Amino acid sequence: MSTRNTIILAAGKGTRMKSKLYKVLHKVCGRSMVDHVLTQVEKTHMNQIVTVVGYGAEEVEETLGNRTKYVLQKEQLGTGHAVLQTEPLLKDEDGMTLVVSGDTPLFRAETFEKLFQYHEAKKAVATILTSKAPDPTGYGRIVRNDIGIVEKIVEQKDATKQEQEINEINTGVYVFDNKALFAALHKTTNDNAQGEYYLTDVIQILKEQGDIVAAYRMPSFEESMGVNDRVALSKATKVMQRRINEYHMNNGVTLINPEDTYIDVNIKIGADTIIEPGVLLKGKTVIGDNCHIGAHSELHDTVLHDNVTVTSSYLEDSEMEDGSNIGPMSHLRPDSHIGKNVHLGNFVEVKKATIDEGTKVGHLTYVGNAHLGKRINVGCGVVFVNYDGAHKHETTVGDDAFIGSNSNLIAPLTVADHSFIAAGSTITDEVAQYDMAIARARQTNKAGYFKKLPYDPEK
Template sequence: MKTKNAIILAAGKGTRMKSKLYKVLHQVAGKAMVDHVLTQLEANHMDNIVTVVGFGAENVEQALGERTKYAVQKQQLGTGHAVMQAADLLSDLDGQTLVISGDTPLFKAATLQKLVDYHTAKKASATVLTSIAPDPTGYGRLVRNDIGIVEKVVEQKDATPEEQAIDEINTGVYCFDNKTLFDALKLLSNDNAQGEYYLTDVIGILKKRGDIVAAYRMADFDESMGVNDRIALAKANEIMRNRINTHWMEEGVTLLDPKTTYIDSDVKIGSDTVIEGGVTIKGNTVIGTDCYISAHSDIINSIIHDEVKITSSTLEDSEMHTGSDIGPYSHLRPASEIGENVHIGNFVEVKKSFIDKGTKVGHLTYVGDATLGKNINIGCGVVFINYDGTSKHHTNIGDHAFIGSNSNLIAPVNIAEDSFVAAGSTITDDTNKFDMAIARARQTNKPDYAKKLPW
């Protein structure tokens, strides 16, 4: 049976990144570069994907999990040597194998599929994905003969002055007949300037024995960008974010200032949502339709239902239901859920709490480890005191309760439905339905006492 296979080359240390983090795990638009590559290959329904790892292998395996098989390159002896490490997993299979670098996060699934289709149509043993580079410095060059037939691929350091003048570059992506690839790898030599086994030399080996070698030229050079340093990483982020923003505007989302709007690659957004500049939306966030997100909001791994308004606030691992609003300058910390038509005003922090339909938390309040029912009013300056120095404790407030301003609710405590907490109270005991709880010292006025004070 013919199989569709892919090899991701991800063994390089990436010294130019000057980082403790393994190169291919640096993120572009919120996702590791190698994860971007794997995602595009998965979209093309590969039968087998092998990731060749070296430095930091365990970190890559942790990041990608069981979505790919792994081969280890213990010594970094070149791209050809890296592909050899996948032999035990792939060499006996009939079919095609696509080879791609793990530090090229901008390739699209459609481009990779076009390469495979072209390779099939040409009945080639190998097909090189190429592009025209505005500045080809640093890239391998594709050398053709006078009638355009592929002659060889030559690395920059091994190229003659005439070859260095060529602007058609090797993107580092190839499609091979699988068994032909692994047979040719056995003939590789490291007799070159770097003393490495170049995958590009397979092209020359196949040419010498008369195999068909083709080259598919892609239109968008930006897709081929490899990331080797922080400058290239910034450029890749810029390209990816522009691509993401363009996609969502085409899908009916209004971005008032796309240049300052940062949306990660796995985010989903509904139509007719409006997003102002200076907004960051990260992780696996899902935003519904007809929402409004104002400037300087940060939303991380959260679910935002339809018709939600977020004003200059931060949401982490939280959920806001239809018609609710928050801000300005409020913070939903992880495991918070805000019900329908709930109002969270300014300078409110909510942590690991559920707030049900129609409740209002207007301003200057901390809600931690709590369950709030429907149509509750929380006054200004209320503090849910959830920590006793050792353990966290829970507060429950029933439907239609009223919590007066500047009150302290010392957990664990239960405020019954329809009960009333007077302003300025420190509540330590449960209440019953329709109770009014007041817990503060009675005011005493001392006539003329102020005359005795030194000022």
């Protein structure tokens, strides 16, 4: 197999995005567009990958790291000029070079592989990746002769009426014999309306030299979808989301309504998990087998073990172990660790806390900066008071303790195993094992006092 190289074009500013974020760094299902391209390129076993950067170069390099080499296109003088910037790194390479844009996140590695194979089979010097577009408006057209050989690429603005009726379009992806590519680039000129050096001119130069120029037409037009504005970004996201959702369904996950389920590209989901409509799974979330994610739940960078139930809740950067459940309307904030068979009911917020096996936190409770042991019962309206206005403090509650409803636990605090907090207490001091703590004012009833009050139930 011939040596393979890739040039990723990622130097354009992307003014139509109307964004301060560099165009190729806009995300499609949790991964930047240029990262999508690089990920697929990597699967085709390249000798060298070079990314051409311009605007936002530092951000691109930070995103992609050392997975690719970089060259800087200081002035945006066209696609041909961009490719020419890679010459110091690639000019002496034998074999083939793939050229692809960094704003085409839907291409698959299989398509690149077939393009390489077609190029070699045709013994071509250049091979254009083409597709048939339902609406070719705006795309360069592939003009073939009577026996199917590529004659030229004609841009929309230069096409005759007959040429505009052609629906085979240039996707902007090419494979070149590497040395022929750079030799032809030096023959291009900027004698055009834009004053730029076009990569498409290389095709015409090679044709005039008598070199073989082939065109491989891929079956799927949607792969070639480029992203130049927010509308196209949403369309690409929709296509990618469909792929991701179908992948998970084909691997044993039930999506009740796939069209209303958002799953980022890096998410992992175990078999027999059921996901209801309106769910968003983002970041590096991992979900085990036989889980149930209820409608309108949102999970960010969260790990769920097997048999976990999440009901209409928001989880971020946390972990729930086997058999635990949460919700509805509860919130796991970062660094929360929920043990096996823990029950977190409705309107429970947990932040930077560990709750061990079998503990129940029923409802309307805040647990912050705390470690709760096993088999604890936490009543309604309990607050772990962790902040003194300057610093956060921790509370520890031992195994088999009971925290009565409407209690406040003022940190720093330790509540020992098998201890009992009476309802309505505000606890500030350590509670020893087997003790019951009561910290509330004694009730006083004033006989007949109702009649002395200004309250009138009839008003």
